[in-house]
Amino acid sequence: MNLQLSDEHRMIRDMARDFAQKEIAPIAAQYDESGEFPYETIMKMGAQGFMGIEIPEKYGGVEMDTLAYVLALEEIAKVDGAHAVVMSVCNSLYCYGILHYGTEEQKQKYLRPVASGEAIGAYALTEPQSGSDASNIRVTAVLSEDGSHYVINGTKSWITSGPVAKYMLLFAQTDPDAKPRYRGVSAFLIDTEEPGFERGKTEPKLGIRASATCEIHFDDYKCPVEAMLGDEGMGFKIAMAVLDAGRIGIASQALGLAEAAYEASVQYAQERHAFGRAIGQFQMIQQKLADMKCRIEASRLLIYQAALAKQAAKESGRRYTLESSIAKLFASETAMWVTTQAIQIHGGMGYSKELPIERYFRDAKITEIYEGTNEIQRMVIARLETGLR
Numbered sequence: 001m002n003l004q005l006s007d008e009h010r011m012i013r014d015m016a017r018d019f020a021q022k023e024i025a026p027i028a029a030q031y032d033e034s035g036e037f038p039y040e041t042i043m044k045m046g047a048q049g050f051m052g053i054e055i056p057e058k059y060g061g062v063e064m065d066t067l068a069y070v071l072a073l074e075e076i077a078k079v080d081g082a083h084a085v086v087m088s089v090c091n092s093l094y095c096y097g098i099l100h101y102g103t104e105e106q107k108q109k110y111l112r113p114v115a116s117g118e119a120i121g122a123y124a125l126t127e128p129q130s131g132s133d134a135s136n137i138r139v140t141a142v143l144s145e146d147g148s149h150y151v152i153n154g155t156k157s158w159i160t161s162g163p164v165a166k167y168m169l170l171f172a173q174t175d176p177d178a179k180p181r182y183r184g185v186s187a188f189l190i191d192t193e194e195p196g197f198e199r200g201k202t203e204p205k206l207g208i209r210a211s212a213t214c215e216i217h218f219d220d221y222k223c224p225v226e227a228m229l230g231d232e233g234m235g236f237k238i239a240m241a242v243l244d245a246g247r248i249g250i251a252s253q254a255l256g257l258a259e260a261a262y263e264a265s266v267q268y269a270q271e272r273h274a275f276g277r278a279i280g281q282f283q284m285i286q287q288k289l290a291d292m293k294c295r296i297e298a299s300r301l302l303i304y305q306a307a308l309a310k311q312a313a314k315e316s317g318r319r320y321t322l323e324s325s326i327a328k329l330f331a332s333e334t335a336m337w338v339t340t341q342a343i344q345i346h347g348g349m350g351y352s353k354e355l356p357i358e359r360y361f362r363d364a365k366i367t368e369i370y371e372g373t374n375e376i377q378r379m380v381i382a383r384l385e386t387g388l389r
């Protein structure tokens, strides 16, 4: 694995770091507290090119590689997990799917506005009865008699950026009798300003509170046949392939959160004194810091490995599911563990809202849950390793 960062990589990393420090750091705590969506900074991120990093310039993106994407995302997450998830979903769950499976017309209509940062994109797979069991989809899409459009009905839940997205990649059942059932799932590109699309209740969340999450309802929504992504029945495989890309984003989000908590802990261990010494001189604190550092560096290597595998897949077409699941699993558990240790090192101050440590801790938890729980990641890894199901 070549770990040398090019000038271009350093440039995007530094640009993201500067943006996060100048624009996001001053407002992150306030938006976490209020649970309001930080529309202004999200749109500014889009204008800087952060929502379509790997997308070709002709479709509104900045045409860089996957390593550039994870480096930038890590810097945003280091300051705020909520901004990071909006960025991750736009880049990987939305733009990536259309770039790979879309027609030229679909790319111009649905990819360009999100990759160029003019509009926000979302990904709608989960339903009230189907989270981990993702192919158990009840939202239906029925072809109209004249064959011009699909009529979509049903409810999706836990949609990240649902309250603010202009476009969505939606997965719906086009053949409820298909066997196996995943063969009845198709993918659609949805314009949320069209009739029949409604937003439902917004989720009050423990962490990433400034990101907006809601239920969505389709009530005889008419989706033109030209807005089907890929062929009929191909939707589940698109959903899974897109999640391979998405999980690298979530791993990078987790890495950024862990690093933020770690850096704050090192500083606190140097400055805080107890029993006449800096607490960093006590072996129990040293052990925590050393273990935090090791797990963070290991996560980084796994994420870079997954990013390089995804980059290579652009040529070879080879799946990088294994690398992606390993990175997501390890980095998210690292984020949860490191932020827990960070609170312990900070003692009472770690528990206080005066410092951002408790926010990092709350934000880290979701990385073990969304885009496939870590139980699902373990299942995916074990299935790929053993060939058994």
Ligand code: CAA
Pocket (backbone or CB within 6 Å): 085, 089, 123, 125, 126, 131, 132, 133, 134, 135, 158, 159, 160, 182, 236, 237, 238, 240, 241, 243, 244, 319, 321, 370, 371, 372, 373, 376, 380
């Ligand atoms: N790429 C391409 N194809 C894939 C694939 C991948 N990564 N994974 C599976 N497939 C294919 C399989 O090869 C199979 O096709 P064949 O029969 O032709 O070989 C087909 O898809 C069905 O696969 P499985 O039999 O493995 O499917 P399954 O029903 O057992 O489910 C699962 C597999 C891994 C559990 C899957 O359901 C899963 O990933 N669940 C988790 C769902 C999830 O991650 N949800 C996240 C919601 S979005 C979100 O969280 C976003 C956010 O808020 C930020």
